[in-house]
Amino acid sequence: AQKVTQAQTEISVVEKEDVTLDCVYETRDTTYYLFWYKQPPSGELVFLIRRNSFDEQNEISGRYSWNFQKSTSSFNFTITASQVVDSAVYFCALSGLNKLVFGAGTILRVKS
């Protein structure tokens, strides 16, 4: 069965600090995709990134970066120089058969 674990329930940082959100997954599939979504206080789910299991290159998008390590089944997300607007719940997800399997989410609070 597929499973996504986000061990950090809640993280609080001060603005401009860097923060890493951890994601560990389990799957027996040889080909799979990993995702990160953001859920701001307004409630919608916003897509951030999709990464396939064959591409282990790190990805950077502005202040966001992702580190995919197949050997440890991890897909961690780092926000550099965090801002108050980054405060949200962040979900890591794994593609299943025509569905997404989500982790429990990490609440990120960025204080000014």
Place this chain on the structure above:
Amino acid sequence: DSGVTQTPKHLITATGQRVTLRCSPRSGDLSVYWYQQSLDQGLQFLIQYYNGEERAKGNILERFSAQQFPDLHSELNLSSLELGDSALYFCASSFRGGSDIQYFGAGTRLSVL
């Protein structure tokens, strides 16, 4: 704005009632997915439709049903509602299915009193 439209935004009803949640996918997307987000269960996949046909089923209760119409909009019907059905219900859409990026609507918050 994801392009996925869900109505209504909020719904308050009583136990035993039936409600219908509506979803319009992004233009060009053929697949629609329904998810339930609750405090105790997290985000759970309910069901997927592709071009009018059911393609995948998750932890959807027998009291719940869904369909996708020829114009590709979808409805999720929840009947014999219980207090525990109170949750945020999301619709998502993608071009096909599989590992496509799913774009989510703003959700319908259901409160069963």
